[in-house]
Amino acid sequence: MDNVFVYCEIxxxxxxxxxxxxxxxxxxxxxxxxxxxxxxxxxxxxRGAVESQxxxxxxxxxxxxxxxxxxxxxxxxxxxxxxxLFREEKPQICLMGAxxxxxxxxxxxxxxxxxxxxxxxxxxxxxxxxxxxxxxSYKNLLYQIRPAFGGNIVATIVxxxxxxxxxxxxxxxxxxxxxxxxxxxxxxxPEVDRYVSPExxxxxxxxxxxxxxxxxxxxxxxxxxxxxxxxxxxxxQMLFDLAKVxxxxxxxxxxxxxxxxxxxxRQIGQTGxxxxxxxxxxxxxxxxxxxxxxxxDSSIIISVNSDPDAPINKIADxxxxxxxxxxxxxxxxxxxxxxx
Amino acid sequence: xxxxxxxxxxxxxxxxxxxxxxxxxEGTVNRAAxxxxxxxxxxxxxxxxxxxxxxxxxxxxxxxxxxxxxxxxIIRQGLYRGADTGxxxxxxxxxxxxxxxxxxxLATAIRKIGGVDLVLGGRQxxxxxxxxxxxxxxxxxxxxxxTYAQEILDVKDGKATILRSIDGGVETVEAPLPLVVxxxxxxxxxxxxxxxxxxxxxxxxxxxxxxxxxxxxxxYAERPYLTLTQWTVADVDGDPSQCGFAGxxxxxxxxxxxxFQAKESKTLTASDADVEGLVQELISEKIIG
Numbered sequence: 061m062d063n064v065f066v067y068c069e070i071x072x073x074x075x076x077x078x079x080x081x082x083x084x085x086x087x088x089x090x091x092x093x094x095x096x097x098x099x100x101x102x103x104x105x106x107r108g109a110v111e112s113q114x115x116x117x118x119x120x121x122x123x124x125x126x127x128x129x130x131x132x133x134x135x136x137x138x139x140x141x142x143x144x145l146f147r148e149e150k151p152q153i154c155l156m157g158a159x160x161x162x163x164x165x166x167x168x169x170x171x172x173x174x175x176x177x178x179x180x181x182x183x184x185x186x187x188x189x190x191x192x193x194x195x196x197s198y199k200n201l202l203y204q205i206r207p208a209f210g211g212n213i214v215a216t217i218v219x220x221x222x223x224x225x226x227x228x229x230x231x232x233x234x235x236x237x238x239x240x241x242x243x244x245x246x247x248x249x250p251e252v253d254r255y256v257s258p259e260x261x262x263x264x265x266x267x268x269x270x271x272x273x274x275x276x277x278x279x280x281x282x283x284x285x286x287x288x289x290x291x292x293x294x295x296x297q298m299l300f301d302l303a304k305v306x307x308x309x310x311x312x313x314x315x316x317x318x319x320x321x322x323x324x325x326r327q328i329g330q331t332g333x334x335x336x337x338x339x340x341x342x343x344x345x346x347x348x349x350x351x352x353x354x355x356x357d358s359s360i361i362i363s364v365n366s367d368p369d370a371p372i373n374k375i376a377d378x379x380x381x382x383x384x385x386x387x388x389x390x391x392x393x394x395x396x397x398x399x400x
Numbered sequence: 401x402x403x404x405x406x407x408x409x410x411x412x413x414x415x416x417x418x419x420x421x422x423x424x425x426e427g428t429v430n431r432a433a434x435x436x437x438x439x440x441x442x443x444x445x446x447x448x449x450x451x452x453x454x455x456x457x458x459x460x461x462x463x464x465x466x467x468x469x470x471x472x473x474i475i476r477q478g479l480y481r482g483a484d485t486g487x488x489x490x491x492x493x494x495x496x497x498x499x500x501x502x503x504x505x506l507a508t509a510i511r512k513i514g515g516v517d518l519v520l521g522g523r524q525x526x527x528x529x530x531x532x533x534x535x536x537x538x539x540x541x542x543x544x545x546x547t548y549a550q551e552i553l554d555v556k557d558g559k560a561t562i563l564r565s566i567d568g569g570v571e572t573v574e575a576p577l578p579l580v581v582x583x584x585x586x587x588x589x590x591x592x593x594x595x596x597x598x599x600x601x602x603x604x605x606x607x608x609x610x611x612x613x614x615x616x617x618x619x620y621a622e623r624p625y626l627t628l629t630q631w632t633v634a635d636v637d638g639d640p641s642q643c644g645f646a647g648x649x650x651x652x653x654x655x656x657x658x659x660f661q662a663k664e665s666k667t668l669t670a671s672d673a674d675v676e677g678l679v680q681e682l683i684s685e686k687i688i689g
Contacts, residue, residue, distance in 0.1 A: 164535060167499065167530075170532075263573050263574070269570055270566065374662045378678060380668045
């Protein structure tokens with residue numbers, strides 16, 4: 061009872077990185093609350109393949125559900141597993157990735173258990189809450205902190221009376237780290253039929269096609285990113301040239317993605333990828349709050365913008381006032397000249 | 401087969417176009433400064449519904465929205481594009497709802513409408529970006545759900561075939577009706593308003609939108625389709641304890657305006673000397689290279 065649970069998502073027999081990031085966060089929360097970290101994973105043919113990808117992040121107990129029809133993921137069987145497991149285990153917190161799977165599963169589970177769920181949290185903390193309306197005080201709740209209103213405000217949400225307190229977190233927002241402390245590392249293999257109703261397999265996956273990510277934005281040490289100011293899809297190509305010489309990855313603002321300059325999987329910001337590179341070069345990006353939310357932790361920020369008053373310049377270490385057409389070729393030229 | 405389709409639509413503040421006056425000096429949101437619009441993803445859902453209606457003659461599309469009386473505007477915008485009718489859930493008891501209480505209210509209304517084959521909605525609304533209401537409505541109704549739909553490819557023999565976009569790929573699934581589907585904003589855009597339909601439904605209103613001594617009263621008596629259905633909690637046999645603030649497990653503890661820490665920055669020109677100087681500095685400090 062009262063433990064912290066993380067739902068681990070898989071593709072085949074590979075555990076998603078976001079789940080490992082959440083295990084690390086979950087471990088910290090469990091330590092702070094003085095409870096155990098439990099993990100749950102469900103798939104087909106995963107026994108023996110997933111344990112070593114989950115336990116090293118400080119898991120005290122891992123529930124592995126291995127059965128047919130549990131991969132590819134569909135809503136109903138995974139919902140059955142979590143709902144019935146949580147009725148037995150009564151966790152106080154449940155975390156899952158704010159992925160397509162997590163955002164399909166989380167709300168269904170929360171509705172079934174009538175528990176609160178907060179999507180896309182950017183911070184999770186433990187703290188107290190005084191409800192001014194009822195006058196009740198609560199100790200050690202999960203603060204679920206997330207941007208709202210298009211990223212213009214940050215709200216701290218709590219679930220005072222319902223358990224588990226559920227939250228989803230996007231990939232890359234938390235950082236994964238192997239656990240140095242001691243965790244129990246118990247693994248159990250519950251009987252799937254005890255948890256999943258026979259009617260659950262109603263959705264048939266006719267075709268499932270997933271490609272490995274075409275980029276490693278999340279882990280890149282240098283990110284070159286473009287906004288609407290790149291002008292066109294052709295103009296945006298300059299960033300790939302710059303990225304190539306700098307061994308960087310290319311990102312984009314939502315405006316650039318919406319304008320069709322670049323694919324949506326490169327979008328950086330509150331509704332895209334969160335990055336923490338050593339150097340972030342923002343080209344033709346004005347700096348809407350929702351974009352800044354995804355890159356503000358970069359060590360060094362360079363802004364290339366023809367507008368000296370662009371909002372992003374406020375958080376930049378270096379501001380180059382000039383057009384991208386002029387500055388980017390110069391960056392390429394002088395990097396080539398000076399790097400050898 | 402004919403289909404009875406309900407499209408969930410939300411009137412939202414246009415958070416994508418937040419102007420300078422959108423935030424007050426105290427750091428709260430000035431809702432009045434943001435135009436109220438049809439939630440973008442919900443328009444994509446409406447388009448999928450209208451296509452199904454065309455493919456299956458005799459099918460109907462109804463807009464279901466929850467909000468203050470002015471949200472009747474969302475129903476009209478749906479009618480202008482080809483929806484057949486609309487329902488507005490409006491009641492003070494619905495106020496302050498989080499996603500769970502919202503889903504409860506919408507689910508009770510769908511049950512009241514009755515015999516619904518397909519519930520379509522946008523993947524998420526731009527004011528909350530939670531993507532939770534679709535799956536929660538499905539759970540409350542005990543219906544199957546398919547989220548992140550890109551296109552409804554086919555509906556026949558009581559089953560829908562749907563193309564979904566998933567993380568890093570695509571998936572095609574087959575799911576039985578009745579079904580809740582949430583549609584991505586990258587799905588086919590919604591058709592524009594049809595002039596003929598705008599003329600037809602221009603005066604369509606919910607009773608609470610109408611002024612006293614309404615000049616169009618005679619018109620409403622003559623054309624019943626201009627009176628949009630408006631429901632309270634009691635009308636949909638709702639349990640007030642599960643609606644609005646009372647039915648919401650989440651509480652907002654605090655709300656803060658975002659203030660980014662301004663840094664001391666070095667401003668350079670686009671001159672060769674400035675750009676080369678910066679590159680040299682970054683290389684010599686081993687920041688790049």
